Amino acid sequence: MSEVGADCPLCRDDGGLLLWRGRDWRVVRALGAEVAEAPAWYRVIATDHVAEWSDLPPAAQADAMAIVTAVERAVRRTLQPTKVNLAALGNVVPHLHWHVIARFDWDSRFPAPVWDAPRRSADGTRLAALRAALPACDAAIVEALTPRASAHP
């Protein structure tokens, strides 16, 4: 795998706060306005510019889901979300990336998907507490994945 997409933002940039980079996948925490009301939003992003999940060979799929699972476990352990949401959409940026999003029953869109309209006002106090917990979650993700780095130097 070594393709690069012209003008693809995920080929050009990390796509968020870089937490871990392996040979075929990296993990970032999403930043910016898009995640203002769901800040515990991580992405597992393919190194190569491949669009569809079923284009990956089984070993690359297994690698991806092991990383997604490790991120989800770190999120659950450190943030105790009501639910974790996983998605690979790619309609806007057709470069394979898994969203791993911690959802809370108090968040402004729950139980709707994060892409739906808000159902209630953002709870600033709880959002601030969640944001304060993100560095611990980031660290748990890095710790969970670091042994993998040495397997893919």
Place this chain on the structure above:
Amino acid sequence: MSEVGADCPLCRDDGGLLLWRGRDWRVVRALGAEVAEAPAWYRVIATDHVAEWSDLPPAAQADAMAIVTAVERAVRRTLQPTKVNLAALGNVVPHLHWHVIARFDWDSRFPAPVWDAPRRSADGTRLAALRAALPACDAAIVEALTPRASAHP
């Protein structure tokens, strides 16, 4: 795995048009108003009432993604979508299920997620053509998965 959730609609019902049922997973095509403007919407549903992806052992995860991949390949081959969307959300029904949704650049929400507000009117002619193609897609999914049935009698 043998849990059943009280009052869980995916424990009680198939959750759509049943296409294939294995020991641990089944595949349905979603029906009804929710999918009126994105009718090529399939679900890979766990038999057991488990909520989170990371609760599954690796073998069950691998089984799920092999089925998701087979469904995605059948969708791509028979419907030639612009993009396939995969998601496991479960905020409303916390019983693990993967959405596999064919998206088209003409569909009413593209490139937004199917859960976002429509961006344009539904194209009745193209939707009718897509609906007419669904039985062929259903059949391709059944054909792709049928060898698995005998592996899990």
